[in-house]
Amino acid sequence: MANSGSADLVIVANRLPVDRVTNPDGSSGWRRSPGGLVTAVEPVMRANDGIWIGWPGTDEDVEPFHDQGMDLVPIALSELEIEEFYEGFANATLWPLYHDVVAKPEFHREWWDAYVRVNRRFAEQAAKCAAEGATVWVHDYQLQLVPQMLRELRPDLRIGFFLHIPFPPAELFQQLPWRRQLLEGLLGADLVGFQLPGAAQNFVRLVRQRVGHKTHRDLVYLPDGRTVRAAAFPISIDAEGFETLARSEEVEKRATEIRDALGNPSKVFLGVDRLDYTKGIYARLRAFAELIADGELDVEDAVFVQVATPSREEVEQYRILRDEIDRLVGRINGDLGRIGRPAISYLHSSYPREEMAALYRCADVMVVTPYRDGMNLVAKEYVACRFDNRGALVLSEFAGAAEELRQAWLVNPYDINGMKSALLEAGRAEDKDVVRRMKAMRKQVMENDVAAWADSFLAELAAVRPDHGKTVRP
Numbered sequence: 001m002a003n004s005g006s007a008d009l010v011i012v013a014n015r016l017p018v019d020r021v022t023n024p025d026g027s028s029g030w031r032r033s034p035g036g037l038v039t040a041v042e043p044v045m046r047a048n049d050g051i052w053i054g055w056p057g058t059d060e061d062v063e064p065f066h067d068q069g070m071d072l073v074p075i076a077l078s079e080l081e082i083e084e085f086y087e088g089f090a091n092a093t094l095w096p097l098y099h100d101v102v103a104k105p106e107f108h109r110e111w112w113d114a115y116v117r118v119n120r121r122f123a124e125q126a127a128k129c130a131a132e133g134a135t136v137w138v139h140d141y142q143l144q145l146v147p148q149m150l151r152e153l154r155p156d157l158r159i160g161f162f163l164h165i166p167f168p169p170a171e172l173f174q175q176l177p178w179r180r181q182l183l184e185g186l187l188g189a190d191l192v193g194f195q196l197p198g199a200a201q202n203f204v205r206l207v208r209q210r211v212g213h214k215t216h217r218d219l220v221y222l223p224d225g226r227t228v229r230a231a232a233f234p235i236s237i238d239a240e241g242f243e244t245l246a247r248s249e250e251v252e253k254r255a256t257e258i259r260d261a262l263g264n265p266s267k268v269f270l271g272v273d274r275l276d277y278t279k280g281i282y283a284r285l286r287a288f289a290e291l292i293a294d295g296e297l298d299v300e301d302a303v304f305v306q307v308a309t310p311s312r313e314e315v316e317q318y319r320i321l322r323d324e325i326d327r328l329v330g331r332i333n334g335d336l337g338r339i340g341r342p343a344i345s346y347l348h349s350s351y352p353r354e355e356m357a358a359l360y361r362c363a364d365v366m367v368v369t370p371y372r373d374g375m376n377l378v379a380k381e382y383v384a385c386r387f388d389n390r391g392a393l394v395l396s397e398f399a400g401a402a403e404e405l406r407q408a409w410l411v412n413p414y415d416i417n418g419m420k421s422a423l424l425e426a427g428r429a430e431d432k433d434v435v436r437r438m439k440a441m442r443k444q445v446m447e448n449d450v451a452a453w454a455d456s457f458l459a460e461l462a463a464v465r466p467d468h469g470k471t472v473r474p
């Protein structure tokens with residue numbers, strides 16, 4: 001176990017990268033949660049006596065532990081804190097506000113107080129675990145106050161922050177009663193990373209307007225002489241890992257099985273999302289259903305597979321959305337399906353990576369239509385799995401991924417007719433066109449994987465103040 005004060009690299013994130021599981025014999029253990037972030041930082045963690053601080057996702061008291069080569073330090077949250085900090089301020093205030101107010105954000109003073117309290121707990125734990133001059137990398141919207149709190153406790157540290165979701169334009173951010181505190185919280189970092197350059201610019205502009213610091217391009221000059229850099233680091237996936245999986249015999253076999261089970265239609269459309277109102281699931285299913293009702297597509301020949309894993313079900317907006325989509329799918333299948341041929345094959349399950357790869361291999365048209373998304377990894381995973389250069393991607397202009405995957409069929413998810421045309425065009429495109437587009441997108445995804453993302457963030461963080469602290473070994 002890494003003892004207090006011995007880690008040269010500390011990752012601070014809302015969740016630990018493991019889930020509590022019950023073994024068949026009734027005992028409990030941990031399972032590594034799938035996700036690019038763990039894959040990307042694991043090698044750097046090993047090389048630097050790294051530890052990961054986060055909430056273990058359970059209300060039991062958990063001691064620090066070691067799991068498959070990683071030291072994990074749990075932060076406990078009470079039931080009330082889960083309600084006010086996590087479901088409340090993080091997911092019912094910040095999440096909708098940062099996603100273009102697709103849903104109405106709620107502002108409650110008790111939620112803010114819980115946010116401050118929990119952020120302080122994370123900062124104090126990080127301060128205890130970090131070695132002299134260590135690097136601390138704080139992640140995401142749940143922990144925006146941690147950089148400043150940590151800097152006050154440990155001015156010797158090198159602190160980086162990365163925001164996985166969009167950072168809103170000033171006009172929206174301004175609504176927040178605690179806007180200045182959040183900006184100052186982030187300014188505790190030496191480097192503040194965003195998915196897109198536009199988000200970094202929003203941040204610098206807000207700092208100038210609201211906090212009054214001097215800025216020049218991507219730099220903020222603080223009165224104490226420190227500079228903070230804001231820059232874009234578009235996140236990616238373990239591209240090679242996905243490709244290798246997709247090439248495996250088992251996955252190929254499973255992809256054929258899935259297609260057979262769907263009745264071997266000539267076109268399989270696929271959507272894979274967390275069940276979230278930012279993802280545009282409702283509008284996309286409506287667009288597909290209208291194409292069937294219009295006679296442009298036939299249920300004997302085309303099917304839409306929608307995987308939508310329920311999430312954040314304690315938050316009311318998410319329960320409402322789930323009911324709405326459940327009803328819509330029922331109506332569409334009731335009106336347009338035939339025996340053994342539903343228009344939409346709708347699944348709530350969460351799948352292992354192998355099953356995801358098989359679904360991607362089987363999909364002729366992948367449909368990713370969020371109203372707003374920081375990046376969207378599903379789009380990149382689909383591309384990584386299509387080593388055959390086949391498969392068409394329909395992608396929202398408002399996903400961060402659209403800045404890199406320019407050869408997708410880009411759509412405005414608010415424009416149902418536009419989405420209908422794009423679905424048809426992508427489904428009917430000539431092979432030559434599909435291959436040309438996929439080849440270009442594959443080059444982008446395969447050359448910029450999540451390891452490169454983590455390396456470039458940490459290298460930039462080391463470069464911001466080269467004279468300060470130790471440097472993390474790659």
Ligand code: ADQ
Binds near residue numbers: 378
């Ligand atoms: P998310 O909003 O969760 O992430 P996304 O980037 O698409 O969105 O990542 C979802 C991940 O979950 C993908 O790796 C996907 O394969 C997996 N997944 C989805 N449904 C699944 C299922 N049924 N079974 C198994 N796995 C499933 C946030 C931001 C994004 C940003 C990421 C990373 O909202 O914009 O891209 O963080 O920074």
